[in-house]
Amino acid sequence: MRRRVHGRLSLSSTEGTARPGPTAERLTLQTLVVDWAHNEWDRWRKFLRVFRKSRLGMLGLILLLIFVFMAVSAPLLTGLGLLRNQDGRLCGVDLHPCAPTEANLARYIPPNGVVWLGTDHLGRDIFARLWWGTQITILIGFLASVVSMGLGTFVGLVAGYYGGWIDEILMRITDFFLVLPTIVLALILVSFLEQSGGGTSLTVAIVIGITLWAATARLVRSQALSLKQRQFVDRARAIGASQSRIAWRHVFPNAFSLVFAEGILTIAVAILTESFLSYLGLGPDANTWGKMIEEALQHSVLVRQLTWWIITPGLAIVGVVLGFTLLGYALDEIVNPRLRRR
Numbered sequence: 001m002r003r004r005v006h007g008r009l010s011l012s013s014t015e016g017t018a019r020p021g022p023t024a025e026r027l028t029l030q031t032l033v034v035d036w037a038h039n040e041w042d043r044w045r046k047f048l049r050v051f052r053k054s055r056l057g058m059l060g061l062i063l064l065l066i067f068v069f070m071a072v073s074a075p076l077l078t079g080l081g082l083l084r085n086q087d088g089r090l091c092g093v094d095l096h097p098c099a100p101t102e103a104n105l106a107r108y109i110p111p112n113g114v115v116w117l118g119t120d121h122l123g124r125d126i127f128a129r130l131w132w133g134t135q136i137t138i139l140i141g142f143l144a145s146v147v148s149m150g151l152g153t154f155v156g157l158v159a160g161y162y163g164g165w166i167d168e169i170l171m172r173i174t175d176f177f178l179v180l181p182t183i184v185l186a187l188i189l190v191s192f193l194e195q196s197g198g199g200t201s202l203t204v205a206i207v208i209g210i211t212l213w214a215a216t217a218r219l220v221r222s223q224a225l226s227l228k229q230r231q232f233v234d235r236a237r238a239i240g241a242s243q244s245r246i247a248w249r250h251v252f253p254n255a256f257s258l259v260f261a262e263g264i265l266t267i268a269v270a271i272l273t274e275s276f277l278s279y280l281g282l283g284p285d286a287n288t289w290g291k292m293i294e295e296a297l298q299h300s301v302l303v304r305q306l307t308w309w310i311i312t313p314g315l316a317i318v319g320v321v322l323g324f325t326l327l328g329y330a331l332d333e334i335v336n337p338r339l340r341r342r
Contacts (some may be wrong), residue, residue: 012131050334057330063323067316071134078128086287089123090115098123108306117308121299129287130312137271137288138320140205144270147209149263152216153252159217160224163249171221178212185211190282199262201284204277208270223255257335265328268321275317289313325333 051057076258077083084090091098095114098105105123117126159170177185189207227233229243229252236246277283278290279297296310 003133016176054330056326060323060326067320074132084125084128086129133287133289136286140274141267141271143205144208145263145266148212152213153220156217156220157224160221161228174214174217182211201286204284208273227254229253261331268324
């Protein structure tokens with residue numbers, strides 16, 4: 001609408017307001033993305049600068065990279081013929097792959113230039129089984145940590161942020177799991193699953209995760225109690241944000257760093273738990289380092305003086321647990337200023 005004011009034409013206020021066009025909107029979105037990427041890159045650069053100063057953390061990272069390489073490269077090396085099949089059986093003096101009807105298994109062969117760690121009771125290459133066992137062992141530890149962190153984070157955040165009777169009920173359940181020994185609970189649950197036809201790698205990982213979540217719940221609850229008193233939470237309430245949005249969009253991201261560090265340490269505990277369950281014959285029906293130790297003990301390696309069969313998976317377990325432990329403590333020092341060395 002045009003108006004005549006003092007002899008001049010002018011536009012009405014609604015028509016005279018400039019609206020951003022599609023190009024301006026794209027530029028604004030592009031600017032936001034660039035700023036976000038720059039902030040994330042700057043945050044990670046500062047984190048790596050601090051992490052490089054931790055010698056124990058770097059040692060743990062190097063150990064884990066070695067085991068991750070073993071887990072990832074196993075199929076590739078087997079396909080190239082540089083690594084034997086973990087279930088392949090060897091026969092004869094020359095240790096050739098057995099034919100379907102061949103029965104002269106190369107059992108209990110000591111380490112030599114062909115089989116670096118010898119063979120087991122079925123004529124299988126122990127070195128190949130050790131290399132392949134890295135996959136399932138680390139996978140179980142990772143899945144168990146995800147289950148533990150997910151359950152513990154949910155319970156701890158809900159209890160700490162909402163408080164009241166919800167906090168009381170959830171913390172009494174958490175106290176029950178904290179008091180009950182982890183190994184005993186894991187033995188009960190795994191035995192029940194095996195009787196029900198379970199015993200797979202996934203079910204064992206879930207069982208281990210269920211037994212380890214209580215400590216994470218306590219940690220997240222303490223963080224939530226502290227964070228919900230901060231000013232950014234009050235500002236979110238003032239602009240009308242819902243309780244669930246404040247809890248998961250504002251409180252949880254600020255507690256995630258401690259949850260991540262706790263998750264790295266939980267992987268080490270989960271691997272130890274799986275190895276103990278396998279040692280008792282309650283582990284997954286898959287090739288893990290704990291399963292190798294169980295098979296070695298079943299066939300009297302100490303009596304037969306086949307120590308390499310039980311020592312090598314034991315050292316592998318110690319190495320990967322040490323790597324996760326050192327990395328977890330290093331991350332804990334970084335994200336927790338009170339623990340950081342000055």
